[in-house]
Amino acid sequence: MLVRIDPDSPAPLHAQISAAVRRGIAVGEIAPGERLPGARDLAAALGVNLHTVLRGYQELRAEGLVELRRGRGAQVRPDAAPAVAALRQAVHALVDEARRLGLSTAEVTEMVREAMA
Amino acid sequence: MLVRIDPDSPAPLHAQISAAVRRGIAVGEIAPGERLPGARDLAAALGVNLHTVLRGYQELRAEGLVELRRGRGAQVRPDAAPAVAALRQAVHALVDEARRLGLSTAEVTEMVREAMA
DNA sequence: AGACTTGTTCTAGTCCGTATAGAACAGTTA
DNA sequence: TAACTGTTCTATACGGACTAGAACAAGTCT
Structure with missing residues (x-):
């Protein structure tokens, strides 16, 4: 670890x-x-x-x-795990909306990159 | 307001x-x-x-x-389109959750890139 | 049983970001 | 010009984050 x-x-x-x-x-x-x-x-x-x-x-x-x-x-704890699946699902919803607005992959990833900074 | x-x-x-x-x-x-x-x-x-x-x-x-x-x-600003602002907010929420999980910028952008493909 | 490990609790001090306060300054507008 | 608004500067107070050291309690291992 x-x-x-x-x-x-x-x-x-x-x-x-x-x-x-x-x-x-x-x-x-x-x-x-x-x-x-x-x-x-x-x-x-x-x-x-x-x-x-x-x-x-x-x-x-x-x-x-x-x-x-x-x-x-x-x-x-033995019963700990998921979370990432939920996040992945949120990403899909986000991407769908972004595509609806006509944004490019580069534009979306850039938004993410900025937000993460 | x-x-x-x-x-x-x-x-x-x-x-x-x-x-x-x-x-x-x-x-x-x-x-x-x-x-x-x-x-x-x-x-x-x-x-x-x-x-x-x-x-x-x-x-x-x-x-x-x-x-x-x-x-x-x-x-x-005139070009602050509401929809984009909304998406930006969604990105912020997503990024917050991703950060809470400890994911790196590269990992999140890769998830987006895959979803956009 | 005894020694060791590990988290728990307590006190105390420093550092930094947040928020406040007041003032002077510089463009904008009426 | 006069009033308004953001900009910049200095200064102060407060609280959370972090560090430090110590003593304590529950579990592990020989």
Whole structure:
């Protein structure tokens, strides 16, 4: 499991961490039941404080994606997964509307690129 | 034109202001060429500082939705087509969800490219 | 049982973005 | 000219994000 962080991003570090794990689950990089790296280990690897990582993990727990237990660590809940399918569906709806307006692929992807920036 | 603000929202006030105007354009509440309320007036109406409103307006200018000129005020650009604004809003929503999932810009644009093909 | 690991909780401090406030400035309009 | 409107500047206050260190509690492993 790989977690990347951008210190220059306006997004809070804890949000970036939870997003990275969320993405891993959504894409299938992280399987349900799998253990996440220990908070102290990940904090050291990212050059970030322990509490920052814990906060990201706790956000994931609040969403029901992972379980946190002392001694055991953070574990992806067995019933976690979809999300990406829903996103893909939203993309289709968006693309249909864009096509109806006569926008090109380049124009739409550029809008996405701008919005992501 | 009606702009609503929620002081308790975690979203910054300037972002709420620009979002409200963006939505107004998208839904057609605000027509292209129409003038937005003066920054000082809107600030007083919302119980907010002048600079906060101006910042929201400037965000809209950065997106190409409005023009700002001294003495004239804020004016919705003639080419700010409501439909496109609506699509832009949809893109924003999609991008927000994608970001929440931790997807990269490349991954999202690729999903769009596939869907457009 | 005992040692170790891991999340939990607490206090405390720094840093930065948000928002406020006031003032002076520069185009636009009537 | 006079009033209006965005622009720019300085300054202050507040809160969230992040860091830091420590003690604590539940689970794991030998």
